[in-house]
Amino acid sequence: MSDIIKITATKRERAGKGAARAARREGLVPSVIYGAKKEPAMINIDPRAITKEYWAGHFGTRIWEIDVEGKKERVLPRDLQKHPITDFIEHVDFLRVSAKTVVSVNVPVSFTNEEECPGLKKGGVLNVVRYEIEVACRADNIPESIEVDMAGFELGESVHISHVKLPEGAKPTIDDRDFTIATIAVPSSVKSAMQEEAAGEEEATEEAASE
16 A cells, blocks of 8 residues: 555635635635545645645545644545646545545556567557556555556457456456456558468468469
């Protein structure tokens, strides 16, 4: 699990659009902490910490510890709203979590051993179908990424979830089919060369048979 992100926040006494707009005018991000059968906590957060983590690419897979005026909450970001034009983060929902909390998260996929992939060596192109895989796991054991080992895959073959060794404790939320993560696509130039080679072999076989 990644290091816990620690930030501070202030209470927002009122809910509603008016209070949220007032927070944004002050340069803050109105947010809410909910879950664990407790009352929601309305808070305001400095946008710099949120923006930095959001653009780092692991925003929804890292545990946060938010210090709300002396009271610390362990949370996981669950929803984020951005301004449609400026991309400014306007609101974040945080879910309270504990070590036993099971959550569903989208974990990024990383591809390894591409230099040992026969299909890519022959001119194939890695066609990524899923850049993220949704898994269910404990909140304190969210994987940084899911590694897909490309060694041994040939032209035209597909990489399915059954080919992947998931991190301990993580299970795909799609469990009714062996879904595709990526394929080794055959470019038209390579396909033409393969067809020409096949045609040449067939012609040679016919000539040998006629002799």
